[in-house]
Amino acid sequence: MKEIILVKYGEIILKGGNRPKFEKLLMDNIRNAVRNIDNIKMNIAQATIYITPQNDDKIDLICERLSLVFGIVSVTKAGVCEKDMEAIRTGALEYCKNALMPGKKFKVEAKRADKHFPLTSVEISMDVGGYLDDKIEGLVCDVHNPEVTVKIEIRDYAAYIYCEQNKLSGQGGMPIGTGSKATLLLSGGIDSPVAGHMIAKRGVEIDAVNFFSFPYTSERAKEKVIDLASILAKYTSKINLYIVPFTEIQLAIRDNCPEEHMTLIMRRFMMKISERIAKQNKAMALITGESVGQVASQTLAALNVTNSVVSIPVLRPLIGMDKKEIVERSREIDTFNTSILPYEDCCTVFTPKHPTTNPKLVNIEKSEAKLDVEELIEKALAGIETITVYPKM
Amino acid sequence: MIYLDNASTTEPSENVKNAVVDAMNNFGNPSSMHRLGINAENIIKKAQGNIANIISSNPGNIFFTSGGTESNNTAILGYCRQNKKRGMHIITTTVEHPSVLAPFKMLENEGFIVTYLKTDNFGLIDLNEFEEALTNDTIFVSVMAVNNEIGTIMPIDKLKPIMKKKAPKAVLHVDAVQAYGKIPIKVKQWGIDMLSASGHKIHAIKGTGILYIADNINIFPLLNGGGQQKNIRSGTENVVGIAAFSKASEDVLKYNKDYVGQLRDYLKNGIEKNIDRIKINESKKETQAEHILNISFLGLRSEILLHSLEMHEIYVSTGSACSTNKPMPSHVLTSIGCSRDEIDSAIRFSLSENLSFDDMDAVVEALKKEVYNIRKYVRK
Numbered sequence: 001m002k003e004i005i006l007v008k009y010g011e012i013i014l015k016g017g018n019r020p021k022f023e024k025l026l027m028d029n030i031r032n033a034v035r036n037i038d039n040i041k042m043n044i045a046q047a048t049i050y051i052t053p054q055n056d057d058k059i060d061l062i063c064e065r066l067s068l069v070f071g072i073v074s075v076t077k078a079g080v081c082e083k084d085m086e087a088i089r090t091g092a093l094e095y096c097k098n099a100l101m102p103g104k105k106f107k108v109e110a111k112r113a114d115k116h117f118p119l120t121s122v123e124i125s126m127d128v129g130g131y132l133d134d135k136i137e138g139l140v141c142d143v144h145n146p147e148v149t150v151k152i153e154i155r156d157y158a159a160y161i162y163c164e165q166n167k168l169s170g171q172g173g174m175p176i177g178t179g180s181k182a183t184l185l186l187s188g189g190i191d192s193p194v195a196g197h198m199i200a201k202r203g204v205e206i207d208a209v210n211f212f213s214f215p216y217t218s219e220r221a222k223e224k225v226i227d228l229a230s231i232l233a234k235y236t237s238k239i240n241l242y243i244v245p246f247t248e249i250q251l252a253i254r255d256n257c258p259e260e261h262m263t264l265i266m267r268r269f270m271m272k273i274s275e276r277i278a279k280q281n282k283a284m285a286l287i288t289g290e291s292v293g294q295v296a297s298q299t300l301a302a303l304n305v306t307n308s309v310v311s312i313p314v315l316r317p318l319i320g321m322d323k324k325e326i327v328e329r330s331r332e333i334d335t336f337n338t339s340i341l342p343y344e345d346c347c348t349v350f351t352p353k354h355p356t357t358n359p360k361l362v363n364i365e366k367s368e369a370k371l372d373v374e375e376l377i378e379k380a381l382a383g384i385e386t387i388t389v390y391p392k393m
Numbered sequence: 394m395i396y397l398d399n400a401s402t403t404e405p406s407e408n409v410k411n412a413v414v415d416a417m418n419n420f421g422n423p424s425s426m427h428r429l430g431i432n433a434e435n436i437i438k439k440a441q442g443n444i445a446n447i448i449s450s451n452p453g454n455i456f457f458t459s460g461g462t463e464s465n466n467t468a469i470l471g472y473c474r475q476n477k478k479r480g481m482h483i484i485t486t487t488v489e490h491p492s493v494l495a496p497f498k499m500l501e502n503e504g505f506i507v508t509y510l511k512t513d514n515f516g517l518i519d520l521n522e523f524e525e526a527l528t529n530d531t532i533f534v535s536v537m538a539v540n541n542e543i544g545t546i547m548p549i550d551k552l553k554p555i556m557k558k559k560a561p562k563a564v565l566h567v568d569a570v571q572a573y574g575k576i577p578i579k580v581k582q583w584g585i586d587m588l589s590a591s592g593h594k595i596h597a598i599k600g601t602g603i604l605y606i607a608d609n610i611n612i613f614p615l616l617n618g619g620g621q622q623k624n625i626r627s628g629t630e631n632v633v634g635i636a637a638f639s640k641a642s643e644d645v646l647k648y649n650k651d652y653v654g655q656l657r658d659y660l661k662n663g664i665e666k667n668i669d670r671i672k673i674n675e676s677k678k679e680t681q682a683e684h685i686l687n688i689s690f691l692g693l694r695s696e697i698l699l700h701s702l703e704m705h706e707i708y709v710s711t712g713s714a715c716s717t718n719k720p721m722p723s724h725v726l727t728s729i730g731c732s733r734d735e736i737d738s739a740i741r742f743s744l745s746e747n748l749s750f751d752d753m754d755a756v757v758e759a760l761k762k763e764v765y766n767i768r769k770y771v772r773k
Contacts, residue, residue, distance in 0.1 A: 214700060214704075215697060215699075215700030215701040215703060215704055216697050216700070217700075218696065218699075218700050219700075219703075251770060254770050
């Protein structure tokens with residue numbers, strides 16, 4: 001029996017005039033996501049993308065990859081058969097017999113999108129259900145609590161059969177590219193990858209910036225950030241990572257500014273440098289993993305101080321989340337185990353003993369004025385290392 | 394490049410590289426009946442001879458494994474699980490390598506009673522305390538020959554006589570990964586029943602270790618299958634790695650411990666003279682291995698110093714895997730009574746004969762500069 005993949009997409013159905021453009025973007029992203037696996041054929045009809053793999057062996061791998069593409073709600077393998085009741089009956093038996101073990105509770109759920117088909121949805125369900133019940137000994141029909149649900153969709157060109165239990169949930173959201181670009185401040189921690197994922201999910205392309213303080217942080221810490229970027233790239237297809245040399249700035253702050261202002265001045269440098277990088281690369285916003293009150297530099301007073309140096313929007317998708325919720329998300333998107341590897345990141349080495357939690361902007365600005373901010377930034381920008389990071393599979 | 398991390402791994406020697414290529418050309422399976430198999434088997438036999446020579450054993454008692462970790466696991470788990478009917482008490486020390494401590498922990502969870510012998514400030518166990526710990530129920534003792542973090546040489550030659558008196562059933566396992574080729578080892582004379590060693594610590598390649606097992610020692614194998622190596626360790630032998638181990642064992646006979654000792658003294662004196670606020674974590678002169686020098690540079694965090702030295706192409710290791718995210722202070726330094734500051738700032742320099750006195754001068758110069766810089770910037 002011929003097998004294809006049915007991809008259902010969500011939110012873009014609701015779009016008006018932009019819908020065809022968004023659908024094309026989604027199809028481009030799908031092709032891109034599986035380009036190393038198979039040269040797939042795709043067509044689109046009735047809010048479903050039909051994917052025919054060239055190579056049948058790769059079908060499960062393709063489904064797995066597609067479940068990570070933003071904009072997709074579900075991915076299902078399905079058997080294809082003619083729109084003829086005899087073909088549908090035998091097709092359902094053939095395609096689902098591995099799942100329909102004796103003793104299993106099952107039901108059949110048909111959907112008739114093609115209203116010209118002579119039987120109604122309920123009639124098809126009853127017909128096929130009765131047939132399967134006859135053919136497989138010990139099967140129990142249970143429409144309320146089925147263990148196996150055989151789905152039959154009668155569409156324009158063919159009938160499709162699959163087991164509901166084999167359906168993979170997609171990420172949801174919007175296809176990448178529908179929402180221009182933003183620049184993510186990516187540390188080695190738990191929060192920033194989650195923040196990046198949340199914004200990317202809304203269709204935004206992501207660049208990442210990391211601040212690197214060798215020898216105060218190690219090569220391994222940098223490798224860890226590249227690993228995190230490559231996990232995010234599973235969802236976004238690729239990420240440009242800008243590694244900014246930061247040691248000189250940190251030492252200058254350390255030498256010239258009061259210890260309790262150290263972190264905030266550092267954060268202000270990070271924001272300014274990120275904004276420059278964003279503008280150079282036509283990104284329209286910054287993304288941070290900040291959450292109110294999580295650490296001293298994330299109190300509202302502190303956010304005021306760090307926010308005041310940039311003019312483009314700063315997106316903070318985690319702002320109202322608890323650490324526990326963020327950790328859950330990071331497990332879901334598979335960045336957690338990399339984030340907790342024990343290498344120093346640039347924030348942890350230079351932390352003052354008693355950072356100020358209720359800073360006044362004028363005081364911070366006064367401390368900062370002791371530095372040649374522009375020169376330090378120019379020097380850091382000149383030393384940037386750019387890495388294009390591809391998905392880690 | 395100045396490589397001072399030889400206790401982690403060593404650079405394969407030219408002789409070893411050649412031996413590896415030769416062994417790859419003799420690609421037969423040692424178990425095959427034909428000539429190619431016999432050629433490969435002969436490489437293994439020769440290796441057993443070379444290795445037996447280092448530890449004064451018979452070649453037939455040498456078994457090959459994937460490295461020190463597998464050897465330690467095989468000895469500890471394999472012996473204790475097989476012989477638990479004879480007794481459930483086992484003994485080790487608090488300063489062993491994790492590949493010894495972890496299987497002991499497993500056995501503890503399986504119902505064994507474990508005594509962990511503490512050490513004094515020189516990293517040495519107390520033989521009286523050892524004697525008191527032994528009982529009629531003791532079946533197994535594991536003590537390392539040379540400590541990997543500070544280089545203490547344990548009195549392994551004195552253990553068996555005490556065991557014979559107090560716990561006649563007990564067998565003795567020695568983790569000699571840091572000792573093999575560096576200090577004299579006489580398994581027969583000293584009554585060692587099992588001994589672990591690893592090739593890549595003596596300029597061979599990673600992935601090959603040995604376990605010496607005396608006659609009459611019964612072990613439950615960890616790996617089961619084709620019955621290779623008298624059914625102690627199934628699996629086709631890693632002939633290439635074994636050839637490397639063999640060649641490196643020949644070469645390590647010429648190990649010049651006096652020279653390495655002079656290098657160590659020279660480096661230690663240079664650091665003592667030029668850098669203040671340090672603490673040397675070592676044993677007594679007569680129980681200190683030449684190739685390991687552990688020093689705390691108080692007031693800084695060792696990982697930062699490590700990376701700073703890296704900029705001078707000087708490679709060392711931290712005394713412990715410690716950082717803010719993983720507050721796990723070294724169990725060895727804790728055991729010899731170091732303070733938290735001493736542990737967090739400890740660097741391990743591990744030497745080899747490939748180094749020169751000029752190298753040591755360069756290391757001292759780099760340390761002077763970097764220790765000063767870091768102490769200036771980083772608050773503890």
